[in-house]
Every structure is written in C-alpha cells, then in structure tokens.
Amino acid sequence: MLDDTDRRILRQFQAAPDLSGQELAERAGVTATTLTRRLGKMRSAGILRGARAIIDWAALGYAVEVSLRVTLDKSQSNAFEEFAAEARRVPEVIEIQTFLGQVDVRLSVIARDLAHYQTLYREKLLALPHITDLEALMHIARVKHDETLPL
Incomplete structure (x- = not known):
C-alpha cells in the first residue's frame, strides 16, 4: 500500500497537477528520481490512472x-x-x-x-x-x- 511519502506525493499532485516534475518533487520533499520512480509504481499498480484536462x-x-x-x-x-x-x-x-x-x-x-x-x-x-x-x-x-x- 501507500506509505507517507506516496501520500505526500499524491497530495501535492492533486493540489497542483500542472507542476513540472521538479517542482512537484520539491513540494513533496523528494528527489526528481524518487518522484518518477514512485509515480511509475503507482501507475503500474493502477492507483494513479492519469491526468486530465477539466473543461468548464x-x-x-x-x-x-x-x-x-x-x-x-x-x-x-x-x-x-x-x-x-x-x-x-x-x-x-x-x-x-x-x-x-x-x-x-x-x-x-x-x-x-x-x-x-x-x-x-x-x-x-x-x-x-x-x-x-x-x-x-x-x-x-x-x-x-x-x-x-x-x-
């Protein structure tokens, strides 16, 4: 399941999905490499299914x-x-x-x-x-x- 780091990454990603990978990593308190690896694992596990544009x-x-x-x-x-x-x-x-x-x-x-x-x-x-x-x-x-x- 998710650990505290995964939850922190997801919280930051939900709050600002348009951030660059580097900015998201900084906000989540991890390196860009860690961010990429963890997001990849969450995608593979089906937890993170993607990002989308929300049109009004x-x-x-x-x-x-x-x-x-x-x-x-x-x-x-x-x-x-x-x-x-x-x-x-x-x-x-x-x-x-x-x-x-x-x-x-x-x-x-x-x-x-x-x-x-x-x-x-x-x-x-x-x-x-x-x-x-x-x-x-x-x-x-x-x-x-x-x-x-x-x-």
Whole structure:
C-alpha cells in the first residue's frame, strides 16, 4: 500500500497537477528520481490512472444541467446494455451511473439552454430503449464538487 511519502506525493499532485516534475518533487520533499520512480509504481499498480484536462462546459455556453433518474424494463435481458450503448451516443450525456434499487441509471445531461434541452429530451432522451420511468431533476447550484482524496 501507500506509505507517507506516496501520500505526500499524491497530495501535492492533486493540489497542483500542472507542476513540472521538479517542482512537484520539491513540494513533496523528494528527489526528481524518487518522484518518477514512485509515480511509475503507482501507475503500474493502477492507483494513479492519469491526468486530465477539466473543461468548464458552462464557459462554453452550456447553461443547463439536468440529472435524469431512469428506471429500466428489467424483464428485458439486455435492457441495461442496450440503454447504455444508446445513451453513450448522445454527446450531451456527460455521465452515466448505475444503481441498485428502484432507480437503475442516472444520466447527467448538459444543454445550451432550456430550448436545447427540450429538443434533446424529446428527440434523443425519450427515444432511449427500455425506459419505464424517467424523472428529470434540474440542477440549480453545485454546492460541493471535489475530486481530491483525503490522503
């Protein structure tokens, strides 16, 4: 598992992923060689899966975010697979989560405005296969969004 040095490296990397290797090593209190070796081990172990750019979709003109809670027809053996395959094809669906319970799937959907969402809802989302119930929840505010881990 992780030791204190690994945790320190990951804390610094989460806090400032755009730092150079040398700057990250200095902040973590290790040499650049140690940093490279430890990050390599964490990647090999699947702990560190990569780094990514986070794009603010609202800054690109997407002003509406909706969560759709979907219940699927469980009498169909391939309902989830077929639903998920079609939902993946809708570019405005930015996240698909599955659940156990009455709600089977949650889709996170973005749209430029309410008119765009209405068109998207009628033409693409309602056309997804095997839906028995669909509930839309309009996002008002994101109170907390943090992908960092308490290391």
